[in-house]
Amino acid sequence: MSSDPNWRGEPLQKGRHKLSRDAVKASQRERILRAMLECVGRNGYEATTVPEVVATARVSRSAFYEFFTDKTDCFLAVCDEIAGDLLRDLIALANERDWVAATRLGAHLYLAWWQERPTFASAYLVSLPTVGEPALAQRERQYAAFRAMFADLGVRAREEQPELPPLSDLVPRVLVAALTELVAEEVRAGRTAELTELADEVALVSIRLLADDATAQRALAGADVADG
Numbered sequence: 011m012s013s014d015p016n017w018r019g020e021p022l023q024k025g026r027h028k029l030s031r032d033a034v035k036a037s038q039r040e041r042i043l044r045a046m047l048e049c050v051g052r053n054g055y056e057a058t059t060v061p062e063v064v065a066t067a068r069v070s071r072s073a074f075y076e077f078f079t080d081k082t083d084c085f086l087a088v089c090d091e092i093a094g095d096l097l098r099d100l101i102a103l104a105n106e107r108d109w110v111a112a113t114r115l116g117a118h119l120y121l122a123w124w125q126e127r128p129t130f131a132s133a134y135l136v137s138l139p140t141v142g143e144p145a146l147a148q149r150e151r152q153y154a155a156f157r158a159m160f161a162d163l164g165v166r167a168r169e170e171q172p173e174l175p176p177l178s179d180l181v182p183r184v185l186v187a188a189l190t191e192l193v194a195e196e197v198r199a200g201r202t203a204e205l206t207e208l209a210d211e212v213a214l215v216s217i218r219l220l221a222d223d224a225t226a227q228r229a230l231a232g233a234d235v236a237d238g
Contacts, residue, residue, distance in 0.1 A: 055133035
């Protein structure tokens with residue numbers, strides 16, 4: 011789900027049509043989610059209101075409350091979909107030639123993803139954690155998915171480098187928590203536009219934790235050669 015500040019929902023044609031009730035409901039829900047994304051992207055989470063979302067989606071207020079209990083519930087659903095998109099993009103890097111290359115590209119992709127969505131980054135990483143228990147539960151769901159991704163990356167590293175010691179279960183947890191907080195800190199400091207400048211360092215730290223210092227040094231040397 012991508013953002014377009016000029017987007018407005020296109021309601022289904024009035025009158026008779028061949029769509030089932032389920033298809034109509036699915037269309038309404040999708041427009042509401044997209045409208046929430048656009049409104050938060052324009053105004054931030056705190057300033058976004060249900061009436062604004064409804065008007066942007068071009069659905070009735072009652073339709074909104076058929077799917078969501080309130081603004082937070084709707085925004086959490088958007089976050090789930092968007093985080094799923096990001097995770098799929100990162101997992102697709104498994105097709106890279108080796109795990110180190112995948113990690114380096116993944117670091118850049120991850121930071122660029124947030125850099126390109128500054129208002130959403132602020133809403134999700136800074137504002138949302140203050141909402142309460144539902145937001146914390148949503149965050150934990152996403153953390154679990156990203157921890158599993160790093161665990162799989164660690165498995166691949168050991169397939170390609172059998173000499174590596176077993177990966178500690180703590181490493182994926184540390185990586186997810188640290189990277190999330192790093193991006194949140196940069197967003198809070200107003201440095202969202204410079205996030206990709208951290209990509210090489212983030213990749214090296216990740217490689218060091220997932221493997222060892224020697225692998226990270228080889229990765230750094232390879233990067234220097236490529237840049238040269």
